[in-house]
Each structure stands twice: as structure tokens, then as C-alpha cells.
Amino acid sequence: MSGNDEKPDELISKECFSSYLVSKYGEDNVVIPECLNEEDPPDYIFIINGEKCAVEVTSIRDSEWVVYQHAQCVKRIKQEAISQNILYGTYSIAFNEQVPHISRKNVQESLVEDALDYIRRTQQCKEHDEYTLREIEIKKLHYTKPICTIVKTGVERDSIGWIGLTEVACLSGTAKRLLEKAIGAKIQYAQSETMPVYLLIYNRFNWGIDQDFRDCELDTELCAPFEGIFVVKDEQNGYMKYTRRGSAAHD
DSSP states (O other), X not given: OOGXXXXXXXXXXXXXXXXXXXXXXXXXXXXXXXOOSOSSSOSEXXXXXXXXXXXXXXXXXXXXXXXXXXXXXXXXXXHHHHHTTOOOSEEEEEESSOOTTTTSHHHHHHHHHHHHHHHHHTXXXXXXXXEEEEEEEEGGGTEEEEEEEEEEEESSSOEEEEEOHHXXXXXXXXXXXXXXXXXXXXXXXXXXXXXXXXXXXXXXXXXXXXXXXXXXXXXHHHHTTOSXXXXXXXXSOEEEEEXXXXXXXXX
């Protein structure tokens, strides 16, 4: 990549990491680079206290589009239930994870029809057991898990609410899973690089779990190929999540 090809995530991450290093070691001990004229990693080479270090940038993103598709699906279920005059009571639909291919017509139709069938069957109930609308097969572990469920919770009002990705993001383990997925995607590169490697993870997951990112404990074996893992919040705010003892940017 050329200097004009830097992506916003890379620029923001570079600026944040540069500020962190300069504040820690002083300008004389940090050489802040221009981006490399290459497609392959690393994105940057910093010189920290006289040591050349490879710096690779990755991002954690949510998908507003997926959230929108989830919301539209629930809206459609409610509209259909009202139009068929079968909505009596309060229902909650939970997306425990992102539903694969939810934008596809056949997937949405399947979810809607299954939900309407459950609503139809539970009209006269005050409440009812949870029902799985969609599940995913975990082949390596030989089991399936529900990723979309519906449950009747009462009869106080006729309504269909939903637990979307906002709530899901706050569930225990989500921050750790997202971080370790981002780290795992760069392990092969880190293992092959001869220079020490710092991984900058730009947190673009906009559902308020930055504290969970800070608090979760990462698998040290997973992190071992890296000299340091730095989480970027914006141009001015970031923190070292993991570092090897004795590495150039050790806290």
C-alpha cells in the first residue's frame, strides 16, 4: 500500500499507537513511520527504543446492516401476527448470535412462519416455554445451539419485543470472543514474521462493551506470537491489552 492508500482504520490506529509510544518513551525514542508500499503485512514498521517492530492493524466491527435486518424481521413478525389477529400477549425474540444469511428471502420467511406458528399455538397461554426458531450446527463439537428463539412472557399487553445485538454484546464472554477472533486471524502472520509484531485492534464494535474488552482475560497461548496487543478506541485513546515481558512497549 502507498501513502495515499492508508485506510481510515489504519490511520486512526497508527495515530493512537504513536501517541501512546511518544507519551511513554518520548519523541526521540520513537520513529513514527509512513505506511509501507506493499500489499502484504505488516502495515507499518515502527522503531521503538532503537528496535524495529512490525505493526499490523485489524478491526472489530459490528454490522448496523445486520442489526437492521434483525429488527426488520421482528417487525414483519409483529405485523403479520396483528394482521392475522393472533397476537394476544407479550412475546420476546432473542438473537443470541447473528443469524446467517438473514437478508435472504427464504431465511426470513422461515423465521417468520416459525414464529407465527408459535404465536398461533400459544394464543390462549399466559406464558409458554421458549421455542427455537433457528439453530446452528457446531460440527467440531457435534451439537447444535439456538441462535434465534421466541418465548411468550405474559399477557399484560399485546407486543413483540426483541433482544438484538445490543443486549447480546453485553453477554458474558462476547468481548473475549471478539478479541480472540481478531487475534486468531493474525497468528499465522505473527508466527512467520522475523521482527517483533505488535497487533493493533481498532474497536469499532459500537455497542458499549469497551469496559468488557478491558476486563476480559485473554488466552496467553493465543497471544504468545505477539510482542504486544494494543486496543484502539479512537485517535487519542487506546491501551496495551497484552505484552510480553521485556518487549519494547512493555507497560
